[in-house]
Amino acid sequence: MAAASTHWRPTERALAVAYCFECGEPLVTGVPPGEDRKRQYCPACGYVHYLNPRILVSCIVHDGERVLWVRRGQDPQKNLWAMPAGFMENDETLQQAAVRELEEETGLRIPATDLDLVVLSSLAFINEVYVVFEARHEAVELQPVVPETLEVRFLAEAEAPWDELAYPYTEPYMRRCYQRLRSGEKEMLLGAFSHNIQQLKNV
Amino acid sequence: MAAASTHWRPTERALAVAYCFECGEPLVTGVPPGEDRKRQYCPACGYVHYLNPRILVSCIVHDGERVLWVRRGQDPQKNLWAMPAGFMENDETLQQAAVRELEEETGLRIPATDLDLVVLSSLAFINEVYVVFEARHEAVELQPVVPETLEVRFLAEAEAPWDELAYPYTEPYMRRCYQRLRSGEKEMLLGAFSHNIQQLKNV
Known part of the structure; x- marks a missing residue:
């Protein structure tokens, strides 16, 4: 990142x-x-x-019911867990940004064409817009490749670090993600996240 | 705008x-x-x-097969036609931004909750991300309320100003939009626009 x-x-x-x-x-x-x-x-x-929101991109990598988490190696929220994510830069598409951030944080390289769009959310409280993709990939062992990541692990819902979330407001959304992966159904959500609430609806 | x-x-x-x-x-x-x-x-x-892309929001207002166009009153692309659109500002959601821009350019006020998401597209060639909503509204007569808009009109596909588009790369997308409105089907597109090509796929 x-x-x-x-x-x-x-x-x-x-x-x-x-x-x-x-x-x-x-x-x-x-x-x-x-x-x-x-x-x-x-x-x-x-x-x-002019002050315009920035775009935060993320890629949820899953294998069956396991999802790829990273433990952050630097502030903000050092030592806590999150999805691989980061800011979109100029001169790239949304998918290229998500793929780049995933590789930077986990070492895992996934083709941009494998990404499905699953969430578009306003984070007006921090002037960001959050774009989340999903991609399937075998749950391999991964070692952090940069100091900004301490651990990289595929975790099932029961194993996930719910008490150590870098961004606790993402919990309901991540739980819904696990539920979707179990059901095998696709959905694309439009929503708004804040510190305390999430409004998400199917597009 | x-x-x-x-x-x-x-x-x-x-x-x-x-x-x-x-x-x-x-x-x-x-x-x-x-x-x-x-x-x-x-x-x-x-x-x-840091250089991060900005978010451009737009709202396609339609009544049956007619869509709301605006003729621009200032540069860039003065005197040419486009959808009501503008840059998302800090402290607002995507829908609030689209509603604000629509009202600023046309005087038409639509509740944010009436908006359906229809397009998320990367415009990497100009470092923007384009978010398009759609809303249905009766095809009323509208007068420009600001000098930056010269005309506001609901137009059917056959009447639309295809030879006077402010952003010609949007033509295939706008034609698809008219087609969708005729068919009555919903679709949400993820894509990338450039000067010459559009890649759009269903989410």
């Missing part, structure tokens, strides 16, 4: 920008000329600092 | 950033400490300038 160490940082920092990217002059907060809402902008050169 | 006048600008400008947002010092290009790829960063304070 290339940007793992900065998972929370860019948003916080983006709210605290002080200088213009283009000319280095101090930014001001107000309604820029021609705009309709308050933003940070540069009165010197006209640069407007 | 709040950010219409800057539709292409932020990406271009983001590639040309010169000064650190946080301390105003010049940025350099290289592999920042702890990272694995070249980025722009600030050797003075450690700020790393």
